[in-house]
Amino acid sequence: MTVQGLILRYSAFAIVAMALNLAAQRAVLSLGEGGWYFAAAVFAGTLVGLVVKYTLDKHWIFYDRQTGLKAHGQKFSLYTAMGVVTTAIFWGTETAFWVVWKTDLMREVGAVIGLTVGYVIKYHLDKRFVFNAGSAEARA
Template sequence: MTLQMLILRYAAFAVVAMIVNLATQRAILRFGETGFHFALAVGAGTVVGLVIKYALDKRWIFYDVEAGVKNHSRKFSLYTAMGLVTTAIFWGTETALWLIWQTDMMRELGAILGLSVGYVIKYNLDRRFVFTDRQLGASS
């Protein structure tokens, strides 16, 4: 796979995860817009987006076809750990824009900006620390 194809594929998967994340948030926020609902929406959206992105990255970005509970547990744990810092970027940006403007549009813009920056950082962390036993499809 060429570097350009890798970037396009990774970006497409990030967009899919963002859409799933935001759709989950919207579904939860239909029940209310209190601080509790906001926190629940952000947390649930993050979990759903994380699982989707892991499955896509594992198979189609890092070409990791290993199976089994032990393999998935170890890699998903590392994948999640690498995402803690990037999740803080995402949550911080989304929350800041929501607190400043108090609108769904700005909250979602904050989410998109935070997720975009976070995914660039996360790719590099995952490549270095999580999917170390497989070669990338693109030249480094």
């Protein structure tokens, strides 16, 4: 795959994961207001985005064909660990926008900015530490 194709595909998958993340957040926030709902919404959105993005990245970015519970468990654990710092960027940006502007629109703008920065960093971490044996670049 060309670099442009990789960027396009990775960006499309990031947009899908972001949209599902924000949809999950909206679903939780529709249940109520306040700090606990906000925290639950961010957590739920992150979980949904994580599972979707892992599945798409594994198969369509890094071409990882390992199967089985043990292989998936190890990869998903590493994938999640690589996401800890990038999730902090996302949560911090989203929360900062919420604290400053206190509107759902600006909270979501902060989420998109934080997720975008996080996904760029995460791609490089995943390529190096999670999917290094299955990536097209590693096979070349």
